[in-house]
Amino acid sequence: xxxxxxxxxxxxxxxxxxxxxxxxxxxxxxxxxxxxxxxxxxxxxxxxxxxxxxxxxxxxxxxxxxxxxxxxxxxxxxxxxxxxxxxxxxxxxxxxxxxxxxxxxxxxxxxxxxxxxxxxxxxxxxxxxxxxxxxxxxxxxxxxxxxxxxxxxxxxxxxxxxxxxxxxxxxxxxxxxxxxxxxxxxxxxxxxxxxxxxxxxxxxxxxxxxxxxxxxxxxxxxxxxxxxxxxxxxxxxxxxxxxxxxxxxxxxxxxxxxxxxxxxxxxxxxxxxxxxxxxxxxxxxxxxxxxxxxxxxxxxxxxxxxxxxxxxxxxxxxxxxxxxxxxxxxxxxxxxxxxxxxxxx
Amino acid sequence: xxxxxxxxxxxxxxxxxxxxxxxxxxxxxxxxxxxxxxxxxxxxxxxxxxxxxxxxxxxxxxxxxxxxxxxxxxxxxxxxxxxxxxxxxxxxxxxxxxxxxxxxxxxxxxxxxxxxxxxxxxxxxxxxxxxxxxxxxxxxxxxxxxxxxxxx
Numbered sequence: 001x002x003x004x005x006x007x008x009x010x011x012x013x014x015x016x017x018x019x020x021x022x023x024x025x026x027x028x029x030x031x032x033x034x035x036x037x038x039x040x041x042x043x044x045x046x047x048x049x050x051x052x053x054x055x056x057x058x059x060x061x062x063x064x065x066x067x068x069x070x071x072x073x074x075x076x077x078x079x080x081x082x083x084x085x086x087x088x089x090x091x092x093x094x095x096x097x098x099x100x101x102x103x104x105x106x107x108x109x110x111x112x113x114x115x116x117x118x119x120x121x122x123x124x125x126x127x128x129x130x131x132x133x134x135x136x137x138x139x140x141x142x143x144x145x146x147x148x149x150x151x152x153x154x155x156x157x158x159x160x161x162x163x164x165x166x167x168x169x170x171x172x173x174x175x176x177x178x179x180x181x182x183x184x185x186x187x188x189x190x191x192x193x194x195x196x197x198x199x200x201x202x203x204x205x206x207x208x209x210x211x212x213x214x215x216x217x218x219x220x221x222x223x224x225x226x227x228x229x230x231x232x233x234x235x236x237x238x239x240x241x242x243x244x245x246x247x248x249x250x251x252x253x254x255x256x257x258x259x260x261x262x263x264x265x266x267x268x269x270x271x272x273x274x275x276x277x278x279x280x281x282x283x284x285x286x287x288x289x290x291x292x293x294x295x296x297x298x299x300x301x302x303x304x305x306x307x308x309x310x311x312x313x314x315x316x317x318x319x320x321x322x323x324x325x326x327x328x329x330x331x332x333x334x335x336x337x338x339x340x341x342x343x344x345x
Numbered sequence: 346x347x348x349x350x351x352x353x354x355x356x357x358x359x360x361x362x363x364x365x366x367x368x369x370x371x372x373x374x375x376x377x378x379x380x381x382x383x384x385x386x387x388x389x390x391x392x393x394x395x396x397x398x399x400x401x402x403x404x405x406x407x408x409x410x411x412x413x414x415x416x417x418x419x420x421x422x423x424x425x426x427x428x429x430x431x432x433x434x435x436x437x438x439x440x441x442x443x444x445x446x447x448x449x450x451x452x453x454x455x456x457x458x459x460x461x462x463x464x465x466x467x468x469x470x471x472x473x474x475x476x477x478x479x480x481x482x483x484x485x486x487x488x489x490x491x492x493x494x495x496x497x
Contacts, residue, residue, distance in 0.1 A: 042455075254424060309438040
């Protein structure tokens, strides 16, 4: 037995510890879901084409590690350095020229003047306070949007921790050839003004650190109904009609999982959507279907009491790492609370 | 020998760890939408799940002038598991049956599921924890098979 274990260990350890990671496979698994094949872009920004010639290895490496908190891309903390490096090598292999480097030295400028310039030249695309003026992220696939490529958020802590001052300056000076991002010439600004813009963008980092942390809420909201099962269900249906929700056929929780005569008829889900809100939300987050449609499940307990169960949208939407979506979740939450209040009055 | 055993256990643990703690499990499949739906149904069945129902989403959205490609949600589960969990842990009700969103993006199809283990800190319960982990490993395996089965 011991010999068997030793053999197994010898067999497993080398492959686990020393095999060179396959950058292409890792890219396919972890990145292509958002950035698409060969970096064509999807929920994530395009990574290919001319813009890639202006990226450093270091920027891509750090972006993978930091992600973009609140802007969909997760931080990849569990990948080893070797794995991240393999992904960076794979992405960089799409370039035509060898990678460049940008110095770490900070850029000195006047942030107040930078702010003035930013408001004048940048907010149309990058939004108030650099939070992006587009809905959602990445490129338009099935979604209709104002921007073909949604301008990234520049106040994002993941971006700020990955990009050096000198590279941000370089990006504003050259623009992003092949994209709508203009260059210094188009902006008509001086070299000093470039520095001022960098100083302003760098200040977002401090503002981020000062942001309050969201309160922890329960993932499920549970309400008691003062009525019996049948009355509760019919109250909910009446209220749904009044509130202009689009309403789908009811389903018992266990429906479809067993023959109809075996399923529990005391757990009924009412399913609905507020399409106006949904339209906005899916524009921002195409993966929203993962938590849709909205539903209230009415359950009769053994003692005859009736409870309502709802997903807490404020918590569930946090899983998307998408600040724009979380903002709309408030509105959705209020919609749902109105429904429950009226139906259980 | 004891150290070797510990080492071995450690090596196995390292291998068993998810490659990365993601909130969303996702896979991109290079196939047409209908073919992907057929493959998904049979793969779910292979893993012992039943499809409770399939919700069409594109119709409702295009009715509002929204330009969508195909978009469907597949609800799936296991009868006994569902019965036991909703009885013993009713707070899980809004999160079951499990769901996979299937959406067309140009010539590919994106499959997305909420990673059940991201619910762990929200439902601190050892029984649920085991359940979440089992679901995560099933969904990962199902997505892996979908990737392997795609026509290239």
